Amino acid sequence: MLMSTTSVLDGRPVSRYFGVVTGEAIIGANVFRDMFAAVRDIVGGRSATYERALAEAREVALAEMGKRAEALGANAVIGIDLDYEVLGQSNGMLMVSCSGTAVVC
Numbered sequence: 717m718l719m720s721t722t723s724v725l726d727g728r729p730v731s732r733y734f735g736v737v738t739g740e741a742i743i744g745a746n747v748f749r750d751m752f753a754a755v756r757d758i759v760g761g762r763s764a765t766y767e768r769a770l771a772e773a774r775e776v777a778l779a780e781m782g783k784r785a786e787a788l789g790a791n792a793v794i795g796i797d798l799d800y801e802v803l804g805q806s807n808g809m810l811m812v813s814c815s816g817t818a819v820v821c
Contacts, residue, residue: 717785717786720792722795725792737790737817738815740813774798789820790818790820798814799812
């Protein structure tokens with residue numbers, strides 16, 4: 717499955733449009749992640765724990781979107797948009813959502 721944030725794929729004209737497809741992934745930020753993030757917040761630096769969690773959620777969301785596109789008969793998704801949000805009563809959940817247009821190139 718080809719995936720791109722652009723609206724065209726170089727050298728591969730779109731022959732059929734199927735419409736918008738989406739993917740979502742929500743992960744919980746557990747107590748240990750929160751503790752390490754709090755320390756990072758105080759001393760500065762990057763939180764590898766949260767970065768790994770976000771990367772995993774992004775991959776899950778993109779894979780889910782790809783499966784939905786494939787089920788429609790598409791071989792590519794173009795115009796992909798990724799969004800990141802925090803959810804829950806105490807912002808304890810991280811959500812990655814993506815959308816794009818399923819096409820045949």
